[in-house]
Each structure stands twice: as C-alpha cells, then as structure tokens.
Amino acid sequence: MKIDRYLKIILTIIALCLVWVSVRSAFPIVRASEDSVPATGQQMWTVTDYRIAWNRMENRGIVQLRLAGTNQLVTIDKIPSVGELTSWKSILTTGKTKIDSNGWIFGEGQELMK
Numbered sequence: 001m002k003i004d005r006y007l008k009i010i011l012t013i014i015a016l017c018l019v020w021v022s023v024r025s026a027f028p029i030v031r032a033s034e035d036s037v038p039a040t041g042q043q044m045w046t047v048t049d050y051r052i053a054w055n056r057m058e059n060r061g062i063v064q065l066r067l068a069g070t071n072q073l074v075t076i077d078k079i080p081s082v083g084e085l086t087s088w089k090s091i092l093t094t095g096k097t098k099i100d101s102n103g104w105i106f107g108e109g110q111e112l113m114k
Helices: 005-026 082-092
Strands: 044-055 060-067 073-079 097-100
Touching: 044 082, 060 082, 073 082
Parallel strands: none
Antiparallel strands: 044 060, 044 097, 060 073
16 A cells, blocks of 8 residues: 655654654653852741733743742743643642742741741
C-alpha cells in the first residue's frame, strides 16, 4: 500500500510534538529567580498580595507574590500544570501566608517544625 507524502509529513509532525511534550513534562523547571527573595539569614516575610495566571497558549503558569515591608515582587514562573497552580492558590488563600529566606511558602500556622 502506497502512503502519500502528505500523510507521512503529518504523522511525523504529530510524533515530534508528542516527543516534545513528553520530554518537556518529564523535566519541569519551577524556580524563583535568585534575586527575588532577600537572602539575609533566616527571615520570614508575610505575603500581602498575590497574582496567579495561566497562559493557555504557552501551557504554563505564573505566580507573583508581594512581600510586606518591602516593595519587592517575587515571581515564580514556568509552572508546568494547572494542578500545581491550583496548589499555589490553595496555599495562598488559607489566610496569612509567609515566605522564608530559603524559599519555603507557608499557609497560616503551617511553618516547618524545628
């Protein structure tokens, strides 16, 4: 059976897209930029405001946090799934949210035990 050239091209493009999606989801990168959180000892800041967004064209999310006492905006981008973005939303809506100098984000009353 002879397969025409158009069908081969379309199937090749679909196969390449599937490989790209698999590789991209196997190695998600979620990090805040190094200068986004002050690195002076073990400090704790309260999150006063936040913004959560999902870009359906790029298939990624972004979270921006404003810290009390500073005019600093912490940006966490390249969130790979809507589920992870929903987790961010649940932490940020628990009440008073805090972030420490190691990057840990806590809901109210949820600090790590020492």
